[in-house]
Amino acid sequence: MDVRRLDLLRELAERGSVHAVATATHRTPSAVSQQIKLLEREAGLPLTERSGRGIILTDAGRALAASAIDVAAAIARAEATWDEYIGDPTGHVRVATFPTAGQTFVPPAVAALSRLPGLTVELTNRDADMTDFPSLTADWDIVIAYSLPGQRSWSGRGLRNIYLLSEPLDVVLPLGHRLAGKSELTPEDLVGEPWIGVPEEFAFDRLLHELEAVTHSEIEVVQRISDNLITEALVAQGIGVAFAPRFTASGPEKGIVTRPLTGVEAFRHVLMLMRPDKAERLAVRTVADEIRRQAVALEASHTPAEEPPLVGPRWV
Amino acid sequence: MDVRRLDLLRELAERGSVHAVATATHRTPSAVSQQIKLLEREAGLPLTERSGRGIILTDAGRALAASAIDVAAAIARAEATWDEYIGDPTGHVRVATFPTAGQTFVPPAVAALSRLPGLTVELTNRDADMTDFPSLTADWDIVIAYSLPGQRSWSGRGLRNIYLLSEPLDVVLPLGHRLAGKSELTPEDLVGEPWIGVPEEFAFDRLLHELEAVTHSEIEVVQRISDNLITEALVAQGIGVAFAPRFTASGPEKGIVTRPLTGVEAFRHVLMLMRPDKAERLAVRTVADEIRRQAVALEASHTPAEEPPLVGPRWV
DNA sequence: GCCCACTGTGTAGCATCGCTACATGGATGT
DNA sequence: ACATCCATGTAGCGATGCTACACAGTGGGC
Structure with missing residues (x-):
């Protein structure tokens, strides 16, 4: 055959x-x-x-x-x-990413890789809902994806996946909000607050459902927005509170503060998905290794200094 | 490429x-x-x-x-x-064997396999010296080889090898020989006996060297013969003693008896050598499995009943 | 029910590929 | 010096993989 x-x-x-x-x-x-x-x-x-x-x-x-x-x-x-053997990782590698990765560890990886002659990286940004990540691997050599705890981790469909980091999802509050004085929030603190949510097919939505389950109260979602900057702007105007990924949320200069949330698993895993054969290409491996290196560095820079950086992949 | x-x-x-x-x-x-x-x-x-x-x-x-x-x-x-998947192990499988295997476990394997429609087994017999077995794998899907303890086990050259059995090498004596009354022999028993040996490049020759080392005496090799039946005929005539593989040696009807030898590692490993890609073919695997099954059965029939037959390959 | 769009398949023809026949050149053995 | 062996290059041919085009079946919209 x-x-x-x-x-x-x-x-x-x-x-x-x-x-x-x-x-x-x-x-x-x-x-x-x-x-x-x-x-x-x-x-x-x-x-x-x-x-x-x-x-x-x-x-x-x-x-x-x-x-x-x-x-x-x-x-x-x-x-x-x-x-x-011939010392040649050249080739063209296509990487699909979502905004947080696209703003954080991917650019330094692309910068580092641009010094390798003959290796080119083509990026695209996606903010796919959860079911789309695996399909992207047909056309993209590396797909940077995320999943929330309790969700399946894309290990089906025969794809190679490589853990990158865990990113907490913080609560975003307007400056001067009654909760802004607390260093961290509990689900009970948030009862009664209006929310800037996300489209129902987005995974963040289930975090709100978890809040409802924990507090035995119903959350009012006043707007459903997929763009983080628009969400931040709405929060700054006091229209509601929201979740935001820790590594890219803005700060007081934009009229908001962020606070960690205890009591629910408010974080997501970030990982790379690849077709097994594409994962074996030297050029693809070179790019994947650099992306992972930068992700490890990013996570390390957001954690206490005594915590050593991750080494090696954690297969999920 | x-x-x-x-x-x-x-x-x-x-x-x-x-x-x-x-x-x-x-x-x-x-x-x-x-x-x-x-x-x-x-x-x-x-x-x-x-x-x-x-x-x-x-x-x-x-x-x-x-x-x-x-x-x-x-x-x-x-x-x-x-x-x-389609339930079809058909194909032509070429097997090279040496005499002991060719007389013992290979024929029942070929008989069993002949019941599978579409699967044909082509045999050839070789009595190669030790360096030839791996080369045979270029043209033969399965090469049945042997090695003595202390020798390299053909694990180089990227070949797949599968252990089949261990076969003791007994001492062959003429009927009426002074040592024929003993149930097993020691190296000291054999001091002074003339030997029917094998060509120097054959692995059995090193067993004689081991006897010399153990007894601190020199062995006289009066003839060097590669054919086991000729060797047995010479022993029967009282010209010398010899080593013979346990599973094929003749008995008193040919004028000889065999006795186990203690004090040296007088046995050989029998195994199959294959190229890795040929080893993956379903037809080849089917034949290899049957050969292994028959080898396990042969070894079991020559050992105490309480000892269970081997299961699964022992990779060497 | 009709028309259009979409998808898959079969056929003719063409450029490319993998091979053989043959000639040639270099190295080795006698 | 000559014969033999091995590798390589060239011309030519059959096979292969593809495109252009025509055709058929299915589903959606009106």
Whole structure:
């Protein structure tokens, strides 16, 4: 069975249509269809079946696509070994990030990497809701994602994921707020306050539900905003309080203060998601290592000095 | 880098000449040479250099060939997964064996496997000296090899090896010999006896050297014979004593008796050697599993009943 | 129910690839 | 000096992977 046809089958499993695979691999749908037909002949079993306007994989097709992942990873690993041998981590690496990472540890990583000749990093920013991160790995070599405690950690779908850091989510208050004098808040402190929330499909929303559960009271969400700066501006105007990631929240210069919250697990994990074969590319590993180094440094700079920086990945 | 060209480079690393690779892969030397040239262009470094009438691999060539092994193994693993999925272990498996294995556990394995439609086993017999076993793996999917204690166990050269059994090497005496009344012998018992030995490059020869070291006396080797049956015939005529593998030695009907020897490590390990990628093929695994099953059964039938048969491979 | 859009597939044709046949050159053995 | 062996380059050919295009089936909108 031809390795390139196996790759096309794997893309078909991931992307769902011949048309999408053709676009992603710079071919025409006819070429993809012919190659899948050839693979079916080599395999001796149907790998796809018609379904509405499109096709879906049969059980056999999914099984074969699953085994093709290891092949692709082994080839990438061999190429990475070769690139290491010749001392050449060149290549183009595409990184998708969300705002906090995009404002904090990613820029210094990109700056450091720009000194390596031949290695280029292409960034895009996303503020996807939780279900989108894994899908981004089809087109992005590294996807910087986050998850909240109690959520599944994207370990399914055969993706490699590498823990980066944990970032607390603080409560943002306007200057002069009655709670601004406290050094940290409890859920009971917040009963009765109006909230600037997030769209319901965002993960932060469940934190508000946890507050409701802990305090046995209902929270009033007066606005639902996805942009952090708009949220901060609304809080500064006294329209409500909000959650904000600790590492990027603004300060008194913007009319707000932030306070840590006890009593609920108000933090998120930040991690990188990658397809296993892409993870093996030397260029991708080089970028991932630098991103992790900068994330460890960022987390260290926000914690007591006696706490040693993290070393090595924590697989989740 | 094209997987098929990587395979050719790996064969070149193993077989040493373009001509040999061409023969083994059913191509002309010109085709192999052209494909290696293309691979050099893809890699961006010379992979070979002229050496006399032939070529040798550069350091870069060897490094790339080494990393190609994992690719080949991953592809074979994926194909094996697929063959398992469709319930089809068919294929042609070539097995090289030496006489003891060829007379004992291999025939029942081949008999059992002959019931599987589509799976064929081709045997050859070898009585190679010790340095030849690994080279056989280029052309034979499974090589049944042996090694004596204190020797390296073929774990180099990136080959998969699977322990089968340990076979004692007994002393063969003519009927009526003065030592035939003893149930087991010590090295001291054998001082002064003439020996039917083996060619010096055979591993058994070092057992005689161990006897000399233990007894502080010199052994007289009156004949050097590689064929066990000739050796037994000579012993029966009283020309000397000899070592013989326990599981195939003849008995009193041929004019000889065998006795175990204490005081030296008179046994050999029997194992299977395979190239890692060939080891992953489902057909090869099926044959290897059956051979191992029969070897375990053989060893069990020659040991006290209370000792349970071995389960699972012991990687050496 | 009809029309349009979307998706997948089959066919013809073409550029590229992988190979063989053959010629050539260099090294080694006699 | 000549024969043999091995590797490589070139010309040519069959096979391969692809595109352009036509066609068919399905689903959505009106």
